Amino acid sequence: MEPISLDVRARELLDRAAATSSGRAADTVHGGHGHGGHEQALRQTLLALTAGTGLAEHESPGEATLLVLRGHVRLSSGDASWEGRAGDLLAIPGTRHALDAVEDSAVLLTVVRRP
Numbered sequence: 001m002e003p004i005s006l007d008v009r010a011r012e013l014l015d016r017a018a019a020t021s022s023g024r025a026a027d028t029v030h031g032g033h034g035h036g037g038h039e040q041a042l043r044q045t046l047l048a049l050t051a052g053t054g055l056a057e058h059e060s061p062g063e064a065t066l067l068v069l070r071g072h073v074r075l076s077s078g079d080a081s082w083e084g085r086a087g088d089l090l091a092i093p094g095t096r097h098a099l100d101a102v103e104d105s106a107v108l109l110t111v112v113r114r115p
Helices: 006-018
Strands: 024-030 042-049 054-058 062-070 072-077 080-085 089-092 097-101 105-113
Touching (some): 006 042, 042 097, 062 072
Antiparallel strands (some): 042 105
């Protein structure tokens, strides 16, 4: 597998996100459907969000972390919230949660799907 420059991909996705009405863009960089069409347990997705946009509250897809590559995000679940800035790693709660971009941001979402 060739190395992936997350910095370059994050820049490209932020440009794409800025050009969309939703203010977001995503690209799976590892995992998903593997050879033979079976779903792999580990998936890594690069997400770009423009300031003020986010992902509405949703169910947790499995054990997951969020690595903030650029910008500033807020992860929230119920009454709790966690701030993340470039270089921060956030553990995603196993409960319903939301993600909001405080400023233009790029994050790497790593999920291990439940069997």
